[in-house]
Amino acid sequence: MMDSFFALASANLLSPPVLFFVLGFAGAFAGSNLTLPEPVAKTLSIYLMLAIGFKGGAAAAAHGLGTDLVIALVSGAILSAFIPLVAYGMLGAMAKLPVVDRAAVAAHYGSISIVTFVAATAAMRTVGLEYEGFLVAVAAVMETPAILVALFIASRASGRRSEKGEVLSEVFLNSSIVVLTGAFIIGMITGEAGLKEIDGFITVPFKGVLCLFLLDMGAVAGRGVRSGWQGMSAGLVAFALIMPFVSALIALPFGLASGLSTGGIAVLMTLAASASYIAVPAAMRLALPEARPSIYLTLSLGFTFPMNLTIGIPVYTAIARFVAG
Amino acid sequence: MQTFPKKQLTIIFEKPILPRMRRLLDAEGVTGYTIFPALAGRGTQGAWDSEGTLGDTGKMVQMLCVLDGDACDRVLDHVFGLLGGQIGIVTVQDVQVIRPAHF
Numbered sequence: 218m219m220d221s222f223f224a225l226a227s228a229n230l231l232s233p234p235v236l237f238f239v240l241g242f243a244g245a246f247a248g249s250n251l252t253l254p255e256p257v258a259k260t261l262s263i264y265l266m267l268a269i270g271f272k273g274g275a276a277a278a279a280h281g282l283g284t285d286l287v288i289a290l291v292s293g294a295i296l297s298a299f300i301p302l303v304a305y306g307m308l309g310a311m312a313k314l315p316v317v318d319r320a321a322v323a324a325h326y327g328s329i330s331i332v333t334f335v336a337a338t339a340a341m342r343t344v345g346l347e348y349e350g351f352l353v354a355v356a357a358v359m360e361t362p363a364i365l366v367a368l369f370i371a372s373r374a375s376g377r378r379s380e381k382g383e384v385l386s387e388v389f390l391n392s393s394i395v396v397l398t399g400a401f402i403i404g405m406i407t408g409e410a411g412l413k414e415i416d417g418f419i420t421v422p423f424k425g426v427l428c429l430f431l432l433d434m435g436a437v438a439g440r441g442v443r444s445g446w447q448g449m450s451a452g453l454v455a456f457a458l459i460m461p462f463v464s465a466l467i468a469l470p471f472g473l474a475s476g477l478s479t480g481g482i483a484v485l486m487t488l489a490a491s492a493s494y495i496a497v498p499a500a501m502r503l504a505l506p507e508a509r510p511s512i513y514l515t516l517s518l519g520f521t522f523p524m525n526l527t528i529g530i531p532v533y534t535a536i537a538r539f540v541a542g
Numbered sequence: 543m544q545t546f547p548k549k550q551l552t553i554i555f556e557k558p559i560l561p562r563m564r565r566l567l568d569a570e571g572v573t574g575y576t577i578f579p580a581l582a583g584r585g586t587q588g589a590w591d592s593e594g595t596l597g598d599t600g601k602m603v604q605m606l607c608v609l610d611g612d613a614c615d616r617v618l619d620h621v622f623g624l625l626g627g628q629i630g631i632v633t634v635q636d637v638q639v640i641r642p643a644h645f
Contacts, residue, residue: 252593391597437596444588498599502558506627510599511587518596 225531225538229340237428238526241435246443253433259392261430262332266396268419268426269335269353274404275412276350285476286351289485292471293355296489297362300464301327305370307460312452314512320371321501321508325492325517326460327363329356331393332434333491333525337484339427340530346480353401356488357394361385363493364500371505384504391496431526438518445515453512457520461490465533469540483530483537490529492517545638548645549614550606553621554580555630557601566624567607570617574644575607585629602629608637608645 229235244251253261277286301323308319334356341348364384404411412419468489472482494517501508555563560577567575580602582591592601609617614634621632639645 255593495597495599499558499597502556502599502628503562506629509587514599 222531222535225344225534226528228344229531230527232340232343234336234339234424234427234431235526238431238435238438238523241432241437242439242442242523243435245436245439247439248443249436251432251436253429258430258433261426261433263392263396264426265335265423265430266331266393267400268423269338270397270400271404271415271419272412273350273353274401274406275408276404277354277401278405278408280350282351285349286354289349289351289355289475289477290358292468292475292485293359293488294362296464296468296471297327297329297359298366299327300467300489301363301366301370303463303467304456304460305367307463308456311456312450314453315507317371317505317508318512320367321505322456322513322516323370324364324367324501325494325497325513326464326521327366328361328493328497329359329488330491330493330517330522330525331356331397331495332430333522333530334484334488335427336431336526337487337530337533339424340534341480341484344534346483346534347478348480348484349477350404352477352481352484352488353397355485357398357401359488360391360394360493360496361389364497364504368504384500391499393495434522438523441515442519445511445519448509448511449515453516454520457492457516458524461492461521461525461529462532465490465529465536469536472537473541477541479537479541480534482541483534486533486537487525487530490521490533491525492521494518494522543640545640546642547611548608548637548639548642549611550608550635550637551614551617551621552633552635553605553625553630554602555605555625556628557598557603559624559628559630560598560603562624563605563621566620567605567617570613570620572607572609572613572617575605578604578606580604587629608639610645 241251304323304326305319308314308322338348465486468486469482472485477485494514498510498514501513502510580592583602590600590602595601618634625632
């Protein structure tokens with residue numbers, strides 16, 4: 218298993234997308250003003266969602282939809298609802314935080330990072346592992362249950378009700394989810410023939426675009442750590458680095474029970490291990506305004522996201538290979 | 543030129559709240575307002591910069607509208623309720639307009 222891990226880790230760490238991420242992170246952390254114009258970053262993000270969603274839909278159409286998809290979707294929803302409870306408990310043990318901050322952080326760790334998902338799928342291709350295309354749909358399902366659980370925790374603790382409807386529409390109608398889910402459905406409708414028509418647009422440039430996008434994401438994460446690390450306690454940083462492994466291990470039996478391939482299990486573990494930093498922060502500003510973005514954004518974007526991208530994905534892949542063969 | 547007294551309401555608030563703020567103003571019958579993006583600043587929670595942020599979190603906007611005095615008081619009550627737990631600045635100024643029917 219250790220040999221497998223080191224081989225996967227070096228393949229992952231020395232891949233162009235991860236190295237560009239490290240470049241962006243290190244540059245911004247050192248004080249560089251490196252950044253992409255926001256419309257460019259948004260366009261790249263939509264391109265990546267469109268490409269991964271469409272390819273997932275085309276793969277799902279070729280594979281056919283069966284009970285394995287339903288089991289994987291239910292597994293994703295259960296994971297997203299359960300992981301915040303674990304995160305909330307762990308935060309209580311590892312850091313002194315007000316309930317509202319703990320609930321907000323828990324929501325981030327139950328929900329997912331689509332960019333981490335995209336990076337995991339790229340890493341699977343790098344090491345030659347197949348994964349199920351329908352995991353795109355599982356990723357979309359995993360965005361929201363965590364938020365509902367976190368709001369439930371916060372409302373029980375504070376006795377105050379939150380407006381869930383607007384918060385959920387903020388997440389459901391988030392541009393990433395709309396494009397990802399929509400492209401998945403279009404990919405399913407048009408199938409292999411549709412994929413052939415736009416293959417030159419969504420497959421060949423994919424990794425190059427991912428490099429550019431991760432360069433920017435690295436810069437955002439580096440700036441986040443640079444500006445937010447002073448408010449972080451050792452317990453909080455430890456949580457941000459340990460929680461993803463706990464979540465990944467929780468996801469492992471769900472991946473096995475869903476009958477996923479080795480690559481599919483690794484991607485599901487990565488999804489569970491990832492933490493949101495786009496959709497959930499915006500939802501938290503609406504639902505739990507007292508919770509501090511400087512805590513939940515710094516943890517999810519500044520610590521967990523880089524850790525997953527560099528160390529986490531190879532570890533989850535090695536565990537999936539060890540357990541599922 | 544003859545001018546007419548009105549109140550100018552200026553609110554700086556977090557971008558994720560924008561849809562709620564617009565619904566509030568529409569519900570209160572405010573017939574005109576303008577919203578600007580804010581670039582960067584500093585507040586009680588430290589400095590912030592809209593550049594290099596992801597999504598709407600961390601971004602601020604400024605809303606400006608001109609109202610009658612009575613309408614301004616009414617809108618202010620609701621704005622206060624909306625921004626209760628949020629980051630934001632609300633100011634009211636006396637201004638002069640030349641086309642009073644517009645406000």
